Amino acid sequence: CTAPPANQRTTQGGEEKVKKSPRNKLLSYAGVNRVKSGGYWKINMKRFLVVSKGAAAKKRAKSSAGVAHAQLPQPRKISHHDDLDVLYYPRFIDDGSISPALSSLPLEETSIVMFGKTVKEPRRTGYFSSSNERPLQYSGSVRHPLPLTAELELIRKKIEELPDVKMALAMEQRGGSASSLSRNGLLKKNKNDDVQETTVEEQEGGKKSSASRYSFTGCFANMYLDGSHYMGFHSDDEVENGPSKDNRVIASVTFGEGRRFVFKRKSDGTKVELTLAPGSLLLMKGRTQSIWKHAVPKTSKPMGKRLNLTYRVLL
Numbered sequence: 001c002t003a004p005p006a007n008q009r010t011t012q013g014g015e016e017k018v019k020k021s022p023r024n025k026l027l028s029y030a031g032v033n034r035v036k037s038g039g040y041w042k043i044n045m046k047r048f049l050v051v052s053k054g055a056a057a058k059k060r061a062k063s064s065a066g067v068a069h070a071q072l073p074q075p076r077k078i079s080h081h082d083d084l085d086v087l088y089y090p091r092f093i094d095d096g097s098i099s100p101a102l103s104s105l106p107l108e109e110t111s112i113v114m115f116g117k118t119v120k121e122p123r124r125t126g127y128f129s130s131s132n133e134r135p136l137q138y139s140g141s142v143r144h145p146l147p148l149t150a151e152l153e154l155i156r157k158k159i160e161e162l163p164d165v166k167m168a169l170a171m172e173q174r175g176g177s178a179s180s181l182s183r184n185g186l187l188k189k190n191k192n193d194d195v196q197e198t199t200v201e202e203q204e205g206g207k208k209s210s211a212s213r214y215s216f217t218g219c220f221a222n223m224y225l226d227g228s229h230y231m232g233f234h235s236d237d238e239v240e241n242g243p244s245k246d247n248r249v250i251a252s253v254t255f256g257e258g259r260r261f262v263f264k265r266k267s268d269g270t271k272v273e274l275t276l277a278p279g280s281l282l283l284m285k286g287r288t289q290s291i292w293k294h295a296v297p298k299t300s301k302p303m304g305k306r307l308n309l310t311y312r313v314l315l
Helices: 045-070 148-160 163-174 176-183
Strands: 023-030 034-038 041-043 086-089 111-114 117-120 123-130 136-138 142-143 187-192 193-198 202-204 205-209 218-224 230-235 250-254 261-265 272-278 281-284 292-296 306-312
Touching: 111 142, 123 142, 148 163, 148 250, 148 306, 163 281
Parallel strands: none
Antiparallel strands: 023 034, 034 041, 086 281, 111 117, 123 218, 136 142, 187 193, 202 205, 218 306, 230 292, 250 281, 250 306, 261 272, 261 292
């Protein structure tokens, strides 16, 4: 800070007159001249307006950039176990309720074979695909695909926008790990400010195609009407569920009621559990299906409807 010259009197530029006084101090605050005289602050208003306009523009630009980055949901790991390759997005979709379009999906009760006996599935299910006409077989049941609805297609595209999903799908459908894809020149990282997006490019007849070509090919829907509806321990390790057993990707979205979800390691029975909240996304990838089973246990607590959509790469 510097003191103004003695007896400085200026009327140009909108600056107030200042008398010589030992109490007078000229301060600079964000480029704005302020003079303290007789206990009052006097401000160069012309400079203040110019500086304020510029600062506001910068603040708006910074805020807009922050909003753009915040649009991508942020995941968290659910466990310290390295072989449980799972990411959880608690707020993947803002509205986690079951919309009329989702509630009208043609789901039905089917029979499956459990321990040599034919029983009704304790939930309603449906299989949807727009790129796969082959029926899906599991537990002695055969399901023929229905076309993906517009709502299911929108959710699929939203999932595939996530960088972790792009990488996982590329690894599953190309085979190998991220490091091996990088060594072969198939994986490249592009930095955009604070957001890192991973893409995969391949040479096919001199043409490059991005990771967006790697997509989920089917959706399996489960409707749990109440707490008595459940899913027993199992792993989605059938051949139909993906080309690579060690790089299998399943994205699970929850609507309606939140439910308890439990992982159990096949070798020693270690359990990891969490509650899947409405609007959340659970991304299972890597060797998770080879090493762990998962379940939605039944409960005696009052429960509303829960719709679960699992997107997969079905063969």
